[in-house]
Amino acid sequence: MMRPRSFAACCPTIGGRRGAYAIVTVRSRWRGGVPQKKFNLCVRILTVMCRSLPPLRTLLAFTFSTVALLAAVATALLGGHDAADRIAAREMREMERLASQFGGMLVQGEAIHLAGLRAAAQMPALRHLRADDEERRALLRAVSEAYPGFNQVSLLRPDGRVIMDAWDAQRGSVTAADHAASGIAPLPGFGVPVSGADGRLFGMLAARLSPEWMRDMMVAFRAMLREPLVPEIMVLRQDGTVLLGPPGLEGSIVPVGAGLQDWPDGTSYLVGTAAITSSGAFPERSLLVMTRLPAGVALAPVRQLQRQVALAAGVAAALAGGLGWLLARAIARPGEALATAARFPGDAAGQGPGLGLGSAWYREAREVAVGLRGLVVDMRRIARHRAEVEARLQELNTTLEQRVAERTAALEAATQQLAAAQRLEAIGKLTGGVAHGINNLLQVIETGLTLLHSSDDSARRRVAEASMAKAVDRGARLTRQLLAFARQQSLAPQLLDPGRLLEESRDLLAQSLRDDIRLTMDIAADTWPVMVDRTQLEVALLNIAVNARDAMPAGGHLHMATANVTFPDTATAPDGLAGRFVRIAVTDNGEGMPAEVLGRAFEPFFTTKDPSRGSGLGLSQVWGFARQSGGTARIESRLGGGTTVTLLLPRADGPVMDEKGVPATPAAEEGQRMVSVLLVEDDPDVAELLSEVLETLGHRVRHLPTGAAALEAIKRGERPDVVITDMMMPGGVNGLALARELRARLPHLPVVLATGYSEKAAEVQEAGVPVLHKPFRAAELEAVLEQVIRGGGMAGAEASH
Template identity: 40%
Template sequence: MAIDLERWPAERSEMSRRIARHDWRATALGPTGEWPTALRVLLDTLLDAPLPMCILWGEAGLQLYNDAHAALIGRHHPAALGAPVTDTWGKLWPELVEAHGRGAQGRAFQLHSQCLSLSDGNDADSTWFDLSLSPVRDGPAISGQLLCLRHSEEEALRRRQDEMKLIIDALPVLIGYVDKDLRYRYNNRHYEEWFGHSPAWLYGKRLVDIVGERALDARAAEIARTLAGEDVVFEAYMPHKDGQPRQSLMHYLPRRDANGDVQGFFLLAQDVTERWKAEQALRELNETLESRVQERTEALAEVYERLVAEMASRQQAQEALRQAQKMEAVGQLTGGIAHDFNNMLTGIIGGLDLIQRYNQSGRHAETQRFIDAAVSSANRAAALTHRLLAFARRQPLNLKRVDLNALVESMHDLIVRTLGSHILVDALLEPDLWPANSDENQLESALLNLVINARDAMPDGGSLYIATSNIQVEHQAEVGELTPGRYVRLSVIDSGCGMTPKVLAAAFEPFFTTKPIGQGTGLGLSMIYGFARQTGGHVQIVSEPGNGTEVTLYLPAHPEAWSLTVPAAPEVHVPQALHGETVLVVEDDPAVRLLVLDVLVMLGYRALEAAEGNAAVHILKSSERIDLLISDVGLPGMNGRQLADIARQQRPGLKVLFITGYAEQAASSGFLEPGMDLVSKPFSIDHLANRIRDMLAGAL
């Protein structure tokens, strides 16, 4: 009895309904008018199969297929349904037509990695398959063939390998694999650009034959650590085919087998020659700076020594003058380079800060370790600049109320770790200590410097005491040059080797140090001296050889020392723009200007820019909305403070935020008027964002 496809259950697949709409009776029914038994069995199996399957029925190879096969051939369906295979596949797949002809003779075939083009020859739409073609028998006779398709795993793997090789070869980094016998087993194309040898030529070559004995000996320790299972990152000399010295950032990653044994290591090398040259140039500049300071110091010393010899009766006054003039000479020498140096640091730190934010959102996470190293190096350079400006009294200070006892207690763990277990640490803190009027960050740095000096004076162990107390100065010159008033005293007392009179006399001189070359800059005590004097305070040292040293800072008491009122905690402001405020940025350095503009846009502000004062005045005279002016102090021509005066003539009450790397007038009192504030370079993005938000919210 013939099967009526129209009466099949409704839950059959969509393909069964498509088949039912075609007249198969004339072509697929047997001579008795019934569906052949083999075809009925295949239909029940075929329609619900997950893989692309197709029946080629009869001598003409009539196509009957399932939903998966229909999805595979795309636009060729439904025309292919019921059509001879030669009509549909002949122009698309000659191998299939040939195999169909041989399959009619009763043989099964397997064809591997066949390229099926579904767009009549367009390679972009080609897909690779493994195919099997099996005869279908209805009794002894061959009634048709069953075609099964499966994506070729072998070809897919080969394609993925080709794509991965393409990506690795495109990277501007040496990427290779070295076995435990130190022979190359893989190299990317960048090796040819570096060494002049192709990856094929390098295969099997010894590492020493390529990089040379000098380079191999220099990294022998790192190779040993890697083969022992350690992930190693370091910098090393790398030879190049052009013969020029090259510096590379190397990364060795051990490769383990299934048992966890190291069989070799992957080698990644990045050219960092330009950065290395810049560091070398900066180091040479620093050495030149120290040499010039030493020469000027020696010249001044000779002059003053002659004056002292001629006037023994004025020795004390001459010594004070000598100290002050040496400080001034160094201040003039270092101040000139500070502005440009801080502009570069701001671009470096700000740019890296932005990259870190992108990485935190999931971008380029692999670069994080290098970003951290760059930020650390840049911050060390920034710290050196701050020290230079501090001892020259040119560093703008953020004076505010500081609880000195709380600061000492908060640093206790850091101080203990810095000193080591061989040194006893104790604190003698006055309970009713007045609050100090100081810069908290600079004060922390000063205290840590004193602790480190004390540690170096006690290599065999000893005791260190940190003491605080109140002091009322009644008469001028009672303590150094302090004016009468209330002060807070911070003392660091050690039981170390002490100082000779000659060392004590030179202790505050910049670049003077008793440490070996390369272990100290000689800026610690001079920085503390400049910081204390700039706050309106003073510093004294009492020391004798063998009897330890006591360094005492005198800091002005905060006006709240006369009040019992504890200031309220500052309100936390949201750094994002709230009302579409507009900010005008005036900065002559392109990198810093771009950084500040990028921060403003990221926070939701509308930003306007100008590279110098005259261009900014033109914008200020326009009808543009401007809620805040951000200006560098050291602009060419008209400086930032002059621009602020003109801006307030055009727009009374306009708030102004100054940014400065170095400006002598900015460090003086009276520079800022109400509605003005100042941020020192280099600054972090969060710090800048909060200062902008505070000003626009009226907190300053």
């Protein structure tokens, strides 16, 4: 069985002819039982068709002209047909009009005659009983002569018998005898009653209209017509019997239909009819008047028109065809000419094959071809140029990218250098500040020690001791503030009502201000609670208040306000902190800050005050505290426009502590108990001094230099009453780790952490280990020892200054 093939596969000539291709790619499923020969023949026919198909544009032109041609012919024929119909209808209407016009004439004539008869019936000569017959006959004759349509005028008795006639015989060619002979009823007359002078019916005046009169009317009517074609006129009974008409037809029965009628004589007639109603003078009361013309004569103008229309359609078709052909040529030829000329543009002599050589077509096409060639050359040049430009651009782009990358790298390096320099500068300043502070303290201590050594004067020695103690205090404050800025201080957060805290701090704040400064507070009733270190918050508020005081040398107004604020998303929140916060805003109307001061105000050691009044650590504490508490601080200030320092502290949940949060230290009235202390401290000087102090306080001390050693000792079974350990120690086990380990092993063994630097402040806080902040006083050490020994050791006790 053969596989179905597509015609396209068999048709090698279809390249480039899309229309043909579409036709021949139809798959030959129908081939089923068709013999191979027939199939091959079909393929060959299609192949030839494909080859002989004219170009598409010629086909288009041909199609256009064919459509135009058909449209022209159709229009002509339809128009012609329409006009012919209109002419035929008009002729028809004309025939009917003539029939009804003649009918009208007859009826009118009849009415005139009837009126005459009525007038005669009123004549005294007729009505007078004594009038003699001659007079009456004379009257009848006079009437008969006055109205030539009457063929007889008779006076009848009321019973219908004739009294007398005007004439002895009827006038005209049709007599009663004739009528009787022809079988046609004699023309009836009409009668008018005649009353005598006494008013009684005397008789009837009767008359008949003669057929001659009607014929004369017809002749006169036809003569009156000015039409080029005068139709034949007939008067018929309703059944078609011809009463009056062409001689051969009178008495015969003819078809009564109107319009185009085929008559029995084999002729086709255009027939018009009109019905008339007689007053009685005619043989029937209702008669038909018919007009007829042979169709060939009546419709001659129609035939002529149809011939003209056919001729016009032919001419239109010829014209459309011709135009179509011209159009097809006009469309096809420039293309051919252009193609040929483009192939032979240099052939000036016009050697192009198949074109009118040297013709206008050819010249024009050649110019276009030459132009096109130029265009092609230009386009190639432009394309080359463009490629070059693109290549250059590409190169430029690459180098640009490279340059940008280099510059960016350089910029980054410079930025890093700058940042490093700034960092170094900051560290330098910080170090300088710290060194300066410590030097001052050392200076005091050094001088104090010298005094202690060199003088036995107790008053002097007390002064020296007091100065040294103050120096230690200042040093402690210095390091605390630094730690606060570094967010490394150990905090003791507690739930607080910030409003209440402000109220409670009012006195403290007022004391730090001057009398010429008015302090007001606006505390929102429902201020949320916060979880912060109370002391640090007080210190921060104090720092802000003191700054405000310094900024209002001539007095002013300090206003503190609390509010609840919510920042729904980090994008809009200050410092990227989203959530619910309590805002404490402290506003003064002092001198404000210029932008450069504002930009650096939080920096530690940044101050515009002279060294005796300011260390530059106040706002850095504020900022560090706020940040460490999970919030932040901000400053808004304008030179001469006052300052607002805002603290944002995160909202906390839970009950607010009423008191200062530091559990009351039980009174040490029970007296000191002597305990054994395991002191773990890597610094031998500190260890030595601490041991001294502890022993002075009456305790037993064993010192170990590392956490590991302490653990070892405990493992060996050593059982001190309390362990005091430094936080930072070498050997892998720091103070916190030691405290945790000991808690795990000996839950009732109290451990106190002594530290000067609490990097792990949060962890320490979490672990709930009591802390002694270095430097601490002997009294503090004693108090903590007391506390942990009484309280079982591990409750959150903390030494504070």
